Every structure is written in structure tokens, then in C-alpha cells.
Amino acid sequence: MEEIKAVIIDDEELARELIKNYLKEYQDIRIIGECENGFEAIKTIAELKPDLLFLDIQMPKLNGFEMLELIPDPPEIIFITAHNDFAIKAFEMNAVDYLLKPYSQERLVAAVQKARERIQAGVSPGDKLYRLIHQPLAERLERIVVKSGTKIKVIPVDKIVYLEAQDDYIMIYTEEGKHLKQGTMKYFEDHLDQSRFIRVHRSFIVRIDQVTQLEPYSKETYILKLKNGACLKVSRNGLKNLKEKFKF
Amino acid sequence: MQNPILENRKSITSYTAVWIIVMLIHFLLLTISGKVTISFAFVESLITNLLFAIIGLGLWFPIFYSRSDNQKLINTFLNHLFACVVTVGIWVLLSYVMLVSLFQSNTGYVSYFRESIPWRSGIGVLFYGVVILVYYLIIYYRSFRENTIRESELKALVTESELNSLKSQINPHFLFNSLNSISSLTMIQPGKAQEMIIKLSEFLRYSISNKEEKLTTLLAEINNINRYLDIEKVRFGKRLTVKQVIDEPCLKLKLPGLILQPLVENAVKYGVYENTGESVLEMVCNCNSASLVIILRNEFDPDFLYKKGEGIGLQNIRSRLRLLYNRDDLLMIRQEGNIFEAKVIFPQQ
Numbered sequence: 001m002e003e004i005k006a007v008i009i010d011d012e013e014l015a016r017e018l019i020k021n022y023l024k025e026y027q028d029i030r031i032i033g034e035c036e037n038g039f040e041a042i043k044t045i046a047e048l049k050p051d052l053l054f055l056d057i058q059m060p061k062l063n064g065f066e067m068l069e070l071i072p073d074p075p076e077i078i079f080i081t082a083h084n085d086f087a088i089k090a091f092e093m094n095a096v097d098y099l100l101k102p103y104s105q106e107r108l109v110a111a112v113q114k115a116r117e118r119i120q121a122g123v124s125p126g127d128k129l130y131r132l133i134h135q136p137l138a139e140r141l142e143r144i145v146v147k148s149g150t151k152i153k154v155i156p157v158d159k160i161v162y163l164e165a166q167d168d169y170i171m172i173y174t175e176e177g178k179h180l181k182q183g184t185m186k187y188f189e190d191h192l193d194q195s196r197f198i199r200v201h202r203s204f205i206v207r208i209d210q211v212t213q214l215e216p217y218s219k220e221t222y223i224l225k226l227k228n229g230a231c232l233k234v235s236r237n238g239l240k241n242l243k244e245k246f247k248f
Numbered sequence: 249m250q251n252p253i254l255e256n257r258k259s260i261t262s263y264t265a266v267w268i269i270v271m272l273i274h275f276l277l278l279t280i281s282g283k284v285t286i287s288f289a290f291v292e293s294l295i296t297n298l299l300f301a302i303i304g305l306g307l308w309f310p311i312f313y314s315r316s317d318n319q320k321l322i323n324t325f326l327n328h329l330f331a332c333v334v335t336v337g338i339w340v341l342l343s344y345v346m347l348v349s350l351f352q353s354n355t356g357y358v359s360y361f362r363e364s365i366p367w368r369s370g371i372g373v374l375f376y377g378v379v380i381l382v383y384y385l386i387i388y389y390r391s392f393r394e395n396t397i398r399e400s401e402l403k404a405l406v407t408e409s410e411l412n413s414l415k416s417q418i419n420p421h422f423l424f425n426s427l428n429s430i431s432s433l434t435m436i437q438p439g440k441a442q443e444m445i446i447k448l449s450e451f452l453r454y455s456i457s458n459k460e461e462k463l464t465t466l467l468a469e470i471n472n473i474n475r476y477l478d479i480e481k482v483r484f485g486k487r488l489t490v491k492q493v494i495d496e497p498c499l500k501l502k503l504p505g506l507i508l509q510p511l512v513e514n515a516v517k518y519g520v521y522e523n524t525g526e527s528v529l530e531m532v533c534n535c536n537s538a539s540l541v542i543i544l545r546n547e548f549d550p551d552f553l554y555k556k557g558e559g560i561g562l563q564n565i566r567s568r569l570r571l572l573y574n575r576d577d578l579l580m581i582r583q584e585g586n587i588f589e590a591k592v593i594f595p596q597q
Binding site: 011012013015017021027036037039058060061082083100101102105154155 | 300347420421425427428429430431432435436482483484485520521522523524547551552
């Protein structure tokens with residue numbers, strides 16, 4: 001039987017110890033790495049290319065889901081967490097299993113068995129996962145993780161000035177700079193808080209309190225001025241949205 | 249404070265209507281008595297009653313401003329006696345001046361007016377009494393209504409904060425993660441696992457049995473906080489260091505039970521849960537005869553703090569402090585660089 005290579009990602013040492021102890025007697029699974037936060041995990045996964053992750057959700061700075069967003073082709077995942085409210089999201093992301101802490105050895109072994117079946121069947125979860133991750137989930141976005149070079153940055157949505165669509169990517173303009181992220185306007189329109197953000201054009205979503213002025217540009221077109229000096233085109237639908245929001 | 253009669257159109261209309269009725273009765277009685285002609289009767293009833301109607305509006309102010317709950321009954325009575333004499337005097341004098349100047353040609357009327365001064369004064373006293381009574385009724389009705397509203401608001405607030413505090417008493421993630429750590433310890437260090445089970449049990453017992461409205465000693469609170477922190481230290485190892493500076497005499501001072509717990513949990517949350525490095529939690533307790541002051545400090549990473557404003561936890565503490573001490577300034581929150589500081593003052597009786 002082929003050996004499964006797994007990485008444990010959990011910020012608590014005892015939680016990692018437990019997984020290792022539970023799996024000690026099983027020869028066909030080997031723990032090749034341990035990470036205590038999302039940043040380490042991204043590096044370790046890229047270097048060691050594991051088949052399976054044991055992933056906690058609540059971790060400092062970068063939570064389990066945010067970390068996954070930054071991995072292009074993630075392996076199989078078994079979520080192990082004390083939170084019972086993320087199970088739906090986890091399965092939508094094609095997780096093998098979702099274990100609630102504390103859990104028994106049998107439960108973990110069963111989860112690993114499921115993972116083995118998947119790995120041996122050779123279904124690559126990656127593509128599906130990556131696609132699903134960008135699909136609308138009924139959850140409001142409070143921060144966005146972006147990767148620039150080797151650096152990972154977490155942008156609170158309150159720092160966003162506006163978003164601009166660029167083919168398959170979104171340029172995120174913040175008060176300090178700009179960041180490129182894969183995604184669709186639809187995703188951000190659905191997930192950003194509608195009381196704080198507004199879509200003004202096919203290519204633009206603006207943070208409402210950044211708006212300073214709306215000026216007519218030509219017949220039926222308008223230009224929206226922002227606090228940082230940017231001028232954005234407003235479409236007819238965008239104008240309708242603005243009218244609804246500002247009641248003019 | 250505006251005169252309640254002038255506050256809305258309805259009360260102005262009723263006030264006017266009452267005085268028109270009084271005026272008509274006055275007019276009819278005068279006409280029936282046959283002492284004066286109809287036109288005299290009309291002018292007199294109009295002027296005297298109009299005058300009192302206006303003076304009556306003015307009587308609101310002395311009542312409103314002299315109103316005091318702990319005034320002695322005899323003082324109130326003397327005040328009114330004096331106000332009554334002055335009011336009636338002014339009223340009779342003004343009526344006299346106006347009517348006599350209107351009818352000075354008619355000596356019969358002047359002498360009639362002079363004769364009628366005693367019963368005019370009597371009626372004046374009666375009017376005064378009625379007007380004052382109406383004002384007092386308005387005042388009592390109002391404060392009664394205000395009290396009812398305030399009481400129901402207070403009740404709602406108490407229930408709400410009770411609910412919220414119940415909800416926030418034990419953080420389920422803390423509980424389950426601790427149990428998971430214990431589960432892990434049973435395999436590698438059974439002795440330590442047992443120790444942690446006992447600590448966790450004591451912590452749970454304290455949290456469940458402690459009645460929040462009761463005051464407890466700082467010693468009991470600190471003991472409980474330390475149980476919590478000990479458990480977190482087992483979970484997080486080096487990542488959490490606790491520094492406590494506690495003035496010995498403070499330990500027997502009183503504070504509301506479990507009120508510091510959410511602050512400590514907050515500090516652990518931002519200092520440890522959300523931090524990759526090692527972090528120090530500082531707790532300082534000072535006191536004097538008037539108050540107990542507790543300061544909690546933790547490091548956090550401002551770049552990763554994405555929630556603005558005060559969370560439910562802090563709001564809960566504020567509303568509990570308000571309910572207990574009737575003050576808004578007992579909890580102070582400060583952020584400087586990467587240090588978060590919460591300071592709570594507990595007044596001592």
C-alpha cells in the first residue's frame with residue numbers, strides 16, 4: 001500500500017501531538033511536516049507537496065480557509081477544528097472530512113481512510129477546490145488575502161478604496177497601494193458588505209465612504225470622483241445604484 | 249421647561265374653552281343679579297377672566313422651578329399662601345385699574361367694584377387653587393409616566409445584559425480546544441491531563457455558580473482568572489506569558505463577579521489566538537480607599553486587526569458597570585502602537 005504523506009497545520013502543539021499519537025501505529029501514513037500557522041503552511045506545502053492536510057481553521061493572522069486561497073493546487077484536506085459553524089463551507093470546498101475537537105482515534109482513522117480512497121482514485125481535488133473557493137458562499141467578506149511575490153498580505157475590507165476588473169483578475173486599490181487577486185467582480189459584489197460597497201460600473205466596485213463627487217461627463221454618462229483623486233466611469237446601472245444609495 | 253398647556257393645540261383649546269365657560273357663568277350671574285347692565289357685565293366678565301387666564305399660565309413657572317421632592321409640606325403650603333395672596337392682589341388690582349379706567353364716567357360701577365372686592369378675592373383664591381391643582385396633576389402624571397417608561401427600559405436592559413452575559417460566560421471554543429488538549433495529554437502526560445481537568449472543572453464551576461449581580465472579592469476573581477490562564481498556557485505554551493502585579497491589600501476589595509473574565513479573554517484572543525509570536529499579558533491591580541483599579545495590557549498586531557469599534561464583549565461590560573454603579577466612565581480602552589490596554593475602576597463604598 002502506498003504511503004500517504006501528510007502535513008499537520010494547527011497552532012496548538014498538543015493538538016498536533018494528538019494527531020501524531022493517534023496515527024503512530026499506522027505505517028501507511030507519514031507526517032512529513034508540522035506548521036503552527038498559515039504562513040508556515042504555505043511554504044511547507046510548496047516544498048514538501050503532501051497528499052493530505054490536517055487543517056485547523058482558527059489560527060493566528062491567516063485562518064485555514066484564507067491559507068487555502070493562496071495555494072494553487074491544494075492536496076486533500078481533513079479539517080480538524082473546535083468550530084462547528086464552518087462545516088458547510090468546508091464541504092463546499094470539497095474537504096474529505098470535518099472533525100470536531102475533541103475527537104476519537106477511530107474517527108480520525110476513518111477520515112484518513114476516506115482520504116486514502118480519494119487519493120488512490122486519483123481525483124484531483126485541486127481544480128474543483130480552487131474553482132469552488134471563488135464561488136459565492138453565503139458569508140460576508142471582512143478581509144482579503146493577497147500574495148505579492150513571496151509576501152502575503154491581509155487586507156481588511158475597510159482599507160479598500162475601490163476594485164477594478166482586469167480580465168480574470170481584480171485589482172484591489174487600497175489607501176496604501178494596489179494588489180492583484182484572481183477572482184470575479186460578481187464574487188466581490190456578492191461578498192462585500194452592501195452597506196459599505198457599491199458597484200458603479202461593470203469594472204468598478206467602490207467603497208461608499210470614499211465617494212466625494214459625481215459629475216456629468218457627457219450625455220448620460222457620469223464620472224465618480226474618490227477621496228484619493230481617482231475618477232471612475234459610472235454606467236447606467238451604476239448610476240441607478242448610486243441614486244438608490246444616496247437618495248438623490 | 250415650557251408650560252404644558254402651551255405645548256400643543258389641544259391643551260390650548262381646552263384651556264381657552266374652560267375660561268370661556270367660566271366667563272359665561274360669570275356673565276350670567278352678574279346679569280341675573282341685576283346690579284350692573286348687560287354691557288358692564290359682559291366687559292367685566294371678559295376682562296377679569298382673561299386676566300386670570302393669562303396670570304394662570306404664568307403660575308406654571310413658580311411651581312415648576314420651586315418643585316422639590318424633599319420640601320416640607322408646611323413650606324410648600326406657606327409658599328402657596330404667599331403666592332396666592334400676591335396673585336390675587338395683582339389680579340384684583342389690575343381688574344380694578346382696567347375696568348375703572350374704562351367706566352370712570354360711571355360712579356355707580358366704581359362703588360360696585362369696591363364693594364365686591366372681598367368676594368372677588370374669594371373667587372381669586374378659588375381660581376388660584378384650581379389652576380395650581382391642575383399643574384400639580386400634570387406634573388405628577390408626567391413623572392409617573394416617565395418612571396414607568398424608565399422602569400421598563402431598565403428591565404429590558406437588565407434582561408438583555410443577563411442574556412448576553414450568560415451567552416458569553418463560557419466560550420465553547422475555549423472549552424472544546426481545552427478538552428482536545430486534555431485528550432492529547434492523556435496519551436503523553438496523564439498526570440498533567442488530570443491537573444488540567446481539575447482546573448477546567450473549577451473554572452467551569454466558578455463560571456456557572458457565580459451570580460453576576462453579586463459582588464465578589466478580587467482574590468476570588470484572580471484565582472479564577474489564573475485557572476483560565478493556566479489552561480491557556482498549557483494550550484499555547486511559550487506563546488503566552490502572564491505578568492501580574494497585584495497590591496496585596498486590593499485582594500479583599502469587591503467587584504462584580506466575572507466582569508474581568510471577558511477582558512482577559514479578549515486579551516488572550518488578540519494577544520495569542522491572533523498572534524504568531526510570543527506574547528505577554530500584563531495585569532496590574534492598584535487600589536486606594538475609594539476605588540480598585542485594574543489594568544490589562546496585551547500586545548497585538550495592528551496590521552491584522554480588522555474589526556473596528558467595540559465588540560459586544562466590551563459593550564456588555566460597560567452596560568453592567570452602568571447598571572451597577574450608575575457611571576459611564578469606569579471602563580477605559582486605549583490602543584497605542586501594538587499595545588492594547590483596558591482599565592477598569594471599581595468604586596468602593
